Amino acid sequence: MKISEVTQGSAVTNRPRGQRQRGGGTFTQALAKEQGTPVRFSGHAAARLSERQIALTADEQQSLARAADQLAAKGVKEAFVHVPGKAALILSVPQRVVVTAVDGASMRERIFTNIDSAVILTQDDQEKEQ
Numbered sequence: 001m002k003i004s005e006v007t008q009g010s011a012v013t014n015r016p017r018g019q020r021q022r023g024g025g026t027f028t029q030a031l032a033k034e035q036g037t038p039v040r041f042s043g044h045a046a047a048r049l050s051e052r053q054i055a056l057t058a059d060e061q062q063s064l065a066r067a068a069d070q071l072a073a074k075g076v077k078e079a080f081v082h083v084p085g086k087a088a089l090i091l092s093v094p095q096r097v098v099v100t101a102v103d104g105a106s107m108r109e110r111i112f113t114n115i116d117s118a119v120i121l122t123q124d125d126q127e128k129e130q
Contacts, residue, residue: 037096039064045098052103054087060121067119068096080118090115
């Protein structure tokens with residue numbers, strides 16, 4: 001995105017915070033669009049990650065956000081997201097919220113219901129983005 005697209009019209013400092021620009025949304029909306037909206041973790045998912053000592057790296061979280069974007073574009077509602085070697089996550093795509101997390105040891109013989117898609121995050125996804 002070009003700076004001119006964000007600041008077109010009167011100077012940004014002359015507008016009240018959050019006011020729309022002539023060319024589109026607010027600066028915050030334009031920035032979020034370029035960076036992608038992060039995925040949040042529900043209280044339940046955060047507790048499961050903590051209990052199971054699962055820590056997702058910043059790169060894994062960015063890959064998760066990009067996967068959420070791709071899933072949303074396909075109309076997915078609930079997705080199973082596998083982070084190899086770490087966890088399986090259930091992601092509510094429209095809300096961009098991880099609703100639960102299971103570690104590798106707990107995944108054996110587990111059944112995941114009420115999902116309509118699955119994604120496997122890979123190291124290749126993270127390397128392509130760097």
